[in-house]
Amino acid sequence: MTFERVVNKRGAKNQRWLVLGMSLALGGCSFASDALFPSFSSDTSESAAAVAAPPPPTESSAGTLFSSTPVPAPVASTSYRGTTAVGQRVEQFRGEFEQLKANASTHGQQFNTARSQTVANANAFNAAVGAIRARLQIGTTPGNPELLALWQEAQSQLTASDGDLSIMNQLSSLVASDAGAAGYLLDNVRSAFTLSGAVDEDHRQLRMLEDELGQTNIVIDRLLQGLNNDISRQQQFITNERNGLVDLAAGINVGGMYVAGGSTAAHARQIAPASTPASFTDRKPLVVIRFDKADVAYEPALYQALSRALERRPDAVFDLVAVSPSGGNTNAARRNAENVMRSMTNMGLPSEQVIMASMNNPSATTAEVHIYVR
Known part of the structure; x- marks a missing residue:
């Protein structure tokens, strides 16, 4: 009994030390875990969440790299566009291009209006002339006043067609100016690609401008080609019908169909070749x-030069020759000759006094236009 009581006392004492040791051990573990992996209270968790979560974007931070709001496409960004020297040139080119597009659109609408008016005047002229020829074909009284009134109406319509030709000539000059501005x-734009100090957006804008x-x-070239074709047809129409009105006037005077030999000869001279190209080299332009x-x-x-020549010979006929160098662009020489032809008619020279031709000249270094007096 004595031995058991002693053992129990020692066991109880050891248990007290064991409990104390475990308490210290647990306290040490708690301290270590607090130091390495702190456990947050509810207040601390809210604070940590506030630190971890990014603040909502404000007006000043919207659109930045980490903003949740959609970032505009690069084309709408003003970070670089227009700030570099090349970017400023891009903006200048864009403004010039928009003006060019507006001019081309306006001139295209004017061309459609002029063409519609030309067709209307030509139809009215052909209606009057057709009525006169139908009456003359079956015969009528000499100097019939009804036919004279129709003849005057036809002459008025031909004068209106001549006015349409002037409008188209002026419009052709404007469209040619558009073509020159577009090429320039x-x-x-292509030269701007070689400038230094550009960013990728600048070159992207330049490529877009180049394509547009x-x-x-292409649109301007087609418009100019259409104008030149209409002008050539209109010139030929007016020349032929002016001679035809002379024949109709003679037919009205006699009351029947009449063909004037002189007018036919003049028309044949107009469409006949003026000279061979070799003959121009022997003449002084x-x-x-x-x-x-x-x-x-x-x-x-x-x-x-034309004024002096016409003072000496009012009925002088001029040869307008498109000269191209050997191996040169004959189309360019022809276009230059057409422009000179329009200038001459705008100066008041009748188109029947001008005969166009073309030739190659080995001694020429560029496209030329020569004018000879017959």
Whole structure:
């Protein structure tokens, strides 16, 4: 009994030390875990969540790199566009291009209006002439006043057609100016690719402008070609019908169909070849126009030369020759000759006094236009 009591006392004492040791051990573990992995209270958790979560974007931070709001597409961004030297050129080119598009659209609408008016005047003229010829075909009284009234109406319509031709000539000059401006702007856009100090957005904008300018160039070239074709047809129409009105006037005077030999001969002279190209080399030209640059101011000198020639011979006939160098662009020479032809008619020279031709000249270094007096 004594031994058991002693053992129990020692066991109880050891248990007290064991409990104390475990308490210290647990306290040490709690301290270590607090130091390495702190456990947050509810207040601390809310604070940590506030730190971890990014603040909502404000007006000043919206659109930044980490903003949750959608970032605009690069084309709408103003971070770089227009701030570099090339970007500023891009904005300048864009403004010039928009103006060019507006001009081309306006001139296209004017062309459609002019063409519609030309067709209306031509139809009215043909209706009056057809009525006169139908009466003359079956015969009528000499000097029939009804036919004279129709003849005057036809002459008025032909004068209106001549006015349509002037409008188309002026419009052709404007469209040719558009074509020159488009080519010049396209060259500038392409040259801007070689400038230093550009960013990727600048080159992207330049490529867009280059594509749009290419498409606009096609539209302008087609418009100019259509105008030139209509002008050539209108010139031929007016020349032929003016001679036809002379024959109709003679038929009205006699009361039947009448063909004037002189008028027919004059018309044959108009459509017959003026000379062979070789014959021009033996003649001294009245005027030589060299198209060695984009804008040649030839009209003042041309007007003076034509005025002096017509003072000496009011019925003088002029040969307008498109001269191209060997291996040169014959189409360019022809277009230059057509422009000179329009200038001459705008100066008041009747188109029947001008006969166009073309030739190659090995000694020529650029496209030229020669004018000879018969």
